[in-house]
Amino acid sequence: MIIFIVLISADKLLTLWNMQVLAKNSQNNPDYLKAEKNVAARWCFEKLGLIGGTILFGIVTLITLSIAYYSFSQVFDPYKVLWVIFIIYGIVVFNNSYYLLKNTHVI
Numbered sequence: 001m002i003i004f005i006v007l008i009s010a011d012k013l014l015t016l017w018n019m020q021v022l023a024k025n026s027q028n029n030p031d032y033l034k035a036e037k038n039v040a041a042r043w044c045f046e047k048l049g050l051i052g053g054t055i056l057f058g059i060v061t062l063i064t065l066s067i068a069y070y071s072f073s074q075v076f077d078p079y080k081v082l083w084v085i086f087i088i089y090g091i092v093v094f095n096n097s098y099y100l101l102k103n104t105h106v107i
Contacts (some may be wrong), residue, residue, distance in 0.1 A: 003082075004065050007089040012058045014096035015041070019050050021103045035099075 015036070022032040036042040040060075044053035065085070072081045101107045 001066070004062060004069070004085075007085070007093075008058055008061050008065065010093050011089065011096060012054050014093060014100055016050055018066045018103055019045065019098060021100065023050070025103065044051075090099050 010032065015022075019036065022035050026032040033042055036045060041053070041057045044057040044060075047053065048056055068076075069081055069085065070072050072084075
């Protein structure tokens with residue numbers, strides 16, 4: 001569970017940082033939220049703001065990931081399921097990091 005919290009926190013913090021940079025770059029034009037490709041996350045941001053939406057969606061993601069891990073662990077080897085989760089979240093964190101560097105004009 002701690003591993004999931006760390007992975008989700010990294011994802012959500014990078015997303016929040018990205019959205020804050022985009023908000024600053026667009027002078028708080030609400031169109032910056034369209035940069036978020038996840039429709040559910042974007043809805044949370046629109047309804048609760050960046051901080052509240054990030055917290056709520058992080059909790060929803062933690063619950064969903066825990067249920068998915070438990071379900072897939074019943075069918076497949078739990079260590080293999082965990083590795084798949086690591087790979088998926090590794091890609092997500094890399095993608096968020098790339099766009100953060102791009103949005104801050106580092107690259």
